[in-house]
Amino acid sequence: VSLVTELKRNLGFICLHSKISLYVFLSVRMSMEDPDDSCPEQIPGVKEALKNNDTAGAAKRIKEYLEKQTNVSLNIAITGESGAGKSTFINAFRGIGDEDDGAAPTDFAESSKDPIPYFHPDYPNVSLWDLPGIGTPKYPADKYLRSVPFKKYDFYIIISADHLTENDVKLAKEIQRMMKKFYFVHSKTDNDINVGKKKDFTAEGTLSKIRKNCVEGLQKQGIESPQVFLVSSFEPRLYDFPLLRKTLERELDVQRDNLISDFCG
Ligand SMILES: Nc1nc2c(ncn2[C@@H]2O[C@H](COP(=O)(O)OP(=O)(O)O)[C@@H](O)[C@H]2O)c(=O)[nH]1
Ligand SMILES: [Mg+2]
Numbered sequence: 001v002s003l004v005t006e007l008k009r010n011l012g013f014i015c016l017h018s019k020i021s022l023y024v025f026l027s028v029r030m031s032m033e034d035p036d037d038s039c040p041e042q043i044p045g046v047k048e049a050l051k052n053n054d055t056a057g058a059a060k061r062i063k064e065y066l067e068k069q070t071n072v073s074l075n076i077a078i079t080g081e082s083g084a085g086k087s088t089f090i091n092a093f094r095g096i097g098d099e100d101d102g103a104a105p106t107d108f109a110e111s112s113k114d115p116i117p118y119f120h121p122d123y124p125n126v127s128l129w130d131l132p133g134i135g136t137p138k139y140p141a142d143k144y145l146r147s148v149p150f151k152k153y154d155f156y157i158i159i160s161a162d163h164l165t166e167n168d169v170k171l172a173k174e175i176q177r178m179m180k181k182f183y184f185v186h187s188k189t190d191n192d193i194n195v196g197k198k199k200d201f202t203a204e205g206t207l208s209k210i211r212k213n214c215v216e217g218l219q220k221q222g223i224e225s226p227q228v229f230l231v232s233s234f235e236p237r238l239y240d241f242p243l244l245r246k247t248l249e250r251e252l253d254v255q256r257d258n259l260i261s262d263f264c265g
Contacts, residue, residue, distance in 0.1 A: 074126050074255050075152070076248075077115070080159035081167050082133025085187035085233055089159055090128050092233035092241070094120050104130050113138070115148065126252065129153065135167040145174055155251065156182035164217040172223045183227050183247070186214055189239050190232035207239065 043065045049058035078086045087104035091097065098106045104118055117127040134144045144150070156175045160168045168184075175182045189210070196206035210230055218226040227247070229240035236242075 074154050074252055075117075075129060076126065076155045076157060077129050077131055077150070077153035078157050078159060079131045079134065079150075079171055081161075081165060082136050084133070084159045084161045086133070086159045087130055088233040089157075089185065089187060089231070090118050090130055092231075092236045093128060093245075094118060095236075123249075123252070126248075134171060135165075141167050141170045145170070150174065151178060153180070154255065156180060157185055158182055159185050159187050160214075161186075161188045164214060169218070169221045169223075172218060172226070173221065176223060181251075183229055183244065184214060184218060185244070186210055186228065186230045187233060189230045190234050 043061055045061040046058045049055075049061060078090055080086050087106045088098060090104045091100075091106070096103050098104075102118075104116070113132055115129040115131045117129050120126050120128070131148055131150075132139055132144070135141055139148065156171075158168055158171050158175075172182060172184065189207070192206055192210055193203050196203070201209075207230055211228055214228045214230075215226055218228070229244045229247075231239055231241045231244060233241075
């Protein structure tokens, strides 16, 4: 038992250090009652190290293994109508200007009919895929859902400017049908705040009105517990942009945990 405790301690340190929240999971899985059922021992080299009381060596093997296993990309589809602000959102998320090298082309420029991946310097495993706009003459909704390879993503962000549209709802329903997750992002919130100001609305008043419209609008269409974020890609420090980043980071952790859990069976 002391061997297990020591290994857990080593793992705890490693996981904390590498910000991978697997310690609890591995702790639960570690059982000396039935060593063959113990996931970490299936990792090459771990069993041998444990036999030799080399807990530090075993922990090192597990860490190396986890790092390799968790080095999978999380593919996020950025979808929505043309002009909703998809490409601008991707640039803002990556912390670059629309005119910078490697930026997603904006201003209604559909750079390609194929989705294009963009990477974040701080999250090298995360790819944001700039999808074409739904509901254009080239891509009416039904054709879009069939022709754009829509199903292959791990996660979806629907970008919507102004009001909730029929196409936004179609996207949300399709993602829910596929039993995948999405965030609903109301873009161009800076515009709403400015319009609200002219009508003497407070910023809080405007934000809560938009949030209510989005959440209730989606719920009325049968979307369960929609996660709604109000952002401005021109002001990524304001509104829900920082919360969106944090929530996505947690999502990445969940994906990693799922990966390890899949491996352990
Ligand atoms: N005011 C404001 N305009 C935005 C915002 N995001 C995008 N836009 C503008 O909306 C237009 C369409 O944006 P774009 O990213 O090309 O839309 P896409 O077709 O969905 O990729 C561009 O002129 C952008 O500058 C935003 O957060 N605030
Ligand atoms: Mg675009």
